[in-house]
Amino acid sequence: MRPNGRPDDGGGAAGTGAARRAVFTPVDTRARVDTVVRRIGDAIELGLLADGEQLPGETDLAGQLGVSTVTLREALMALRQQGLVTTRRGRGGGSFVTLPDSPPEERLRARLADWSTEELRDLGDHWAAVSGAAALLAARRTQPGDLRPLTRTVEELAAAGDPATRSRLYGRFHVELAAAAQSARLTREEIALQTDLGALLCLVLDDPVHLGNVSDRHRAVISAVQDEADERARTLAETCVRESVGRLIALRLGTPGRAPEPRPEEDTHGQEHRARGPRGGHR
Structure with a gap:
């Protein structure tokens, strides 16, 4: 029960x-x-x-x-x-x-250069907090049958052959985790966060070693949720996000170019985070 x-x-x-x-x-x-x-x-x-x-x-x-x-x-x-x-x-x-095409790597790197490392770190903190809360609540609220979509998404992610599909499935996992937490607001927030970071994950998910680590981490999150281990689920979800964003920050440090001055952000309670150049999806 x-x-x-x-x-x-x-x-x-x-x-x-x-x-x-x-x-x-x-x-x-x-x-x-x-x-x-x-x-x-x-x-x-x-x-x-x-x-x-x-x-x-x-x-x-x-x-x-x-x-x-x-x-x-x-x-x-x-x-x-x-x-x-x-x-x-x-x-x-x-x-x-109409599903959008994948953006070329040079366009993604140019988009990454629009962010400062401080902005990436701040957004990563926000994403980790949202995903951690979703995992914790899912462990407390979800039913066993609610986890089937998560399990299916993880296996699709592990088998995906191109970075664009991998990043889409990575983002979908966190959206489905929020949905399993039975929180429409957290779900919408996860969806909105993918606009800022989703496509950029293509740049780090082309590494098969990192892909394997992400897939294993996602499976561990599901296992913790099944066991109703709420704090363990939260820690695992937060760690997964922080590791991926940390890789983006490392890439940004090696990317030439300077990020523009931060622009005012809108209220993020279910609304858009910022209007930054092209849409953040897989274009």
């Missing part, structure tokens, strides 16, 4: 299902078009919405997100311009997901 009083019957549909549901929860009541673009775009780049998947109709989707149809149409237009959504007219038409 879990602390929340639910029996361990293996039921429940967390993981990817819960992560997807978090995508279609209402955005902030003050939401602008760019907030909707960020929410849907992040989900596409993480693979929470599949390539070729049809989005709900405009009226339904606007209702789910809690925005007007005018706001939604403007957001869909922006997503089309970014190449993340394709619109088909006529019978069987609608808006369909």
